[in-house]
């Protein structure tokens with residue numbers, strides 16, 4: 001698509017007004033959740049228990065800690081990788097190369113933290129710093145997005161993202177003008193999508209567990225479960241790091257405020273909401289209920305991993321024995337669409353598995369409060385919207401073959417319901 005064609009593409013997220021509202025509402029929601037989790041009533045809806053002053057939000061220490069963390073993750077990204085993968089073909093027919101060493105970065109970070117703890121690393125003090133850390137990360141996200149936008153103004157047409165190149169500067173700042181901003185071989189979007197925020201989320205969870213042990217003698221079963229489930233999710237994302245190269249975020253979306261803030265701030269500070277809630281609102285959890293929750297998580301993970309792996313294997317090598325027997329329909333592009341197996345059940349089985357896992361992350365927090373279910377509610381909205389965006393893109397890509405697929409597999413995410 002030329003930049004002129006792209007500028008005529010329909011605007012998403014409600015256009016410039018919609019994205020302006022999101023740039024205010026997303027950080028405001030994140031701070032509301034951080035404050036609500038530590039307040040007595042822990043209300044999801046309604047005004048915050050109190051409004052923090054600037055002295056509670058701004059801390060040079062938090063900013064230094066954030067930069068040390070980003071520096072560590074950059075250093076780990078630059079270490080030799082077990083594999084270098086190629087991305088999908090770009091407009092100019094070239095392919096970018098990406099290091100596959102995210103899991104290694106997680107393990108090395110864990111080793112460093114593990115060695116640091118007996119040497120006096122005050123991990124249990126981190127929960128007290130969440131508010132200033134989130135503030136520093138939000139400021140950093142705004143400034144980095146501005147720098148990325150300025151960099152993109154000088155980028156050639158072929159480097160622009162299909163969506164974020166409308167000509168409206170507010171809209172393009174939010175969606176991101178450039179598809180794959182890089183400094184040399186360092187890829188900002190790929191780095192941010194899987195490293196500082198995702199790995200940061202695991203260590204924020206761990207810090208909350210350590211703090212609970214300091215306060216109450218030992219971590220609760222609920223805290224162990226949420227930590228374990230979310231560690232599995234992040235470990236899985238990094239183990240299968242290469243599959244992120246075919247997601248909408250990497251191949252379609254530019255790198256603007258939405259993904260910068262989403263990756264760096266939203267993921268670590270709001271996805272850890274359940275463990276934040278549990279620190280301040282301990283919940284009793286018996287073994288029978290814990291076993292049931294583990295079963296729900298296992299079912300969700302089975303569907304999520306099965307569906308994602310089936311599609312990735314099929315896209316890489318359709319004659320792989322694990323997918324060769326599946327029924328498919330041809331498309332004019334030469335590619336095929338799966339119509340049996342996981343992708344014959346609903347059109348987004350991976351979303352279904354992800355949503356079931358999201359439920360399992362909230363259940364250990366009991367049913368007395370709505371707050372720990374925020375992730376499930378937000379994630380449902382995000383996936384319903386994402387599914388609609390993906391359908392539009394697939395319809396454009398595959399035309400009649402996509403319509404045929406929709407006829408053969410009429411449900412989007414939940415069999416017989418939606």
Ligand SMILES: NC(=O)C1=CN([C@@H]2O[C@H](COP(=O)(O)OP(=O)(O)OC[C@H]3O[C@@H](n4cnc5c(N)ncnc54)[C@H](OP(=O)(O)O)[C@@H]3O)[C@@H](O)[C@H]2O)C=CC1
Pocket residue numbers: 246247248249304308311314315335336337338339343347348350351354386390393394405
């Ligand atoms: N925790 C979080 O915050 C988030 C998690 N996620 C998770 O990320 C994962 C990836 O999601 P996402 O990037 O949205 O998209 P998907 O992995 O669902 O990929 C969609 C693409 O798959 C291909 N496809 C669709 N149907 C078929 C079919 N029948 N046969 C073969 N290929 C098909 C199409 O691309 P093509 O044909 O070009 O290959 C389509 O564009 C999901 O598990 C999701 O739940 C996503 C967003 C946020």
Ligand SMILES: CC(C)=CCC[C@@H](C)[C@H]1CC=C2C3=C(CC[C@@]21C)[C@@]1(C)CC[C@H](O)C(C)(C)[C@@H]1CC3
Pocket residue numbers: 026193194198233236237244247249258259261262263266267
């Ligand atoms: C509301 C808001 C700030 C929107 C930005 C959305 C981002 C938070 C998400 C967009 C796509 C994402 C993905 C993951 C995390 C959340 C964001 C960045 C992901 C890395 C989570 C782990 C998964 O296994 C995944 C690798 C498939 C996934 C990729 C998409």
